[in-house]
Amino acid sequence: xxxxxxxxxxRDWMHEVSELRRQLNESRLKIEGYEIMGxxxxxxxxxxx
Numbered sequence: 282x283x284x285x286x287x288x289x290x291x292r293d294w295m296h297e298v299s300e301l302r303r304q305l306n307e308s309r310l311k312i313e314g315y316e317i318m319g320x321x322x323x324x325x326x327x328x329x330x
Contacts, residue, residue, distance in 0.1 A: 322328040 319330045322330065
Protein backbone atom coordinates (compact mmCIF):
# COMPACT_ATOMS: atom_id res chain seq x y z
CA UNK A 282 0.00 0.00 0.00
CA UNK A 283 2.79 2.43 0.81
CA UNK A 284 4.37 1.79 -2.60
CA UNK A 285 1.22 2.97 -4.39
CA UNK A 286 0.94 6.17 -2.34
CA UNK A 287 4.61 6.86 -3.00
CA UNK A 288 4.02 6.63 -6.76
CA UNK A 289 1.00 8.93 -6.57
CA UNK A 290 2.99 11.38 -4.52
CA UNK A 291 5.87 11.25 -7.00
CA ARG A 292 3.45 11.84 -9.89
CA ASP A 293 1.94 14.80 -8.06
CA TRP A 294 5.45 16.15 -7.41
CA MET A 295 6.37 15.86 -11.08
CA HIS A 296 3.15 17.61 -12.08
CA GLU A 297 3.89 20.45 -9.66
CA VAL A 298 7.45 20.82 -10.99
CA SER A 299 6.10 20.91 -14.54
CA GLU A 300 3.56 23.60 -13.62
CA LEU A 301 6.20 25.69 -11.84
CA ARG A 302 8.48 25.49 -14.88
CA ARG A 303 5.62 26.63 -17.10
CA GLN A 304 4.95 29.57 -14.78
CA LEU A 305 8.64 30.47 -14.70
CA ASN A 306 8.85 30.51 -18.50
CA GLU A 307 5.72 32.68 -18.67
CA SER A 308 7.21 35.10 -16.16
CA ARG A 309 10.44 35.30 -18.13
CA LEU A 310 8.49 36.14 -21.28
CA LYS A 311 6.58 38.87 -19.44
CA ILE A 312 9.80 40.39 -18.14
CA GLU A 313 11.29 40.36 -21.62
CA GLY A 314 8.17 42.07 -22.95
CA TYR A 315 8.29 44.75 -20.24
CA GLU A 316 11.97 45.37 -20.99
CA ILE A 317 11.19 45.79 -24.70
CA MET A 318 8.32 48.19 -23.91
CA GLY A 319 10.61 50.16 -21.59
CA UNK A 320 13.24 50.40 -24.30
CA UNK A 321 10.63 51.60 -26.80
CA UNK A 322 9.36 54.26 -24.38
CA UNK A 323 12.89 55.51 -23.88
CA UNK A 324 13.80 55.58 -27.56
CA UNK A 325 10.53 56.93 -28.96
CA UNK A 326 9.36 59.23 -26.17
CA UNK A 327 12.43 59.90 -24.08
CA UNK A 328 10.80 58.35 -21.02
CA UNK A 329 13.35 56.63 -18.82
CA UNK A 330 11.80 54.18 -16.42
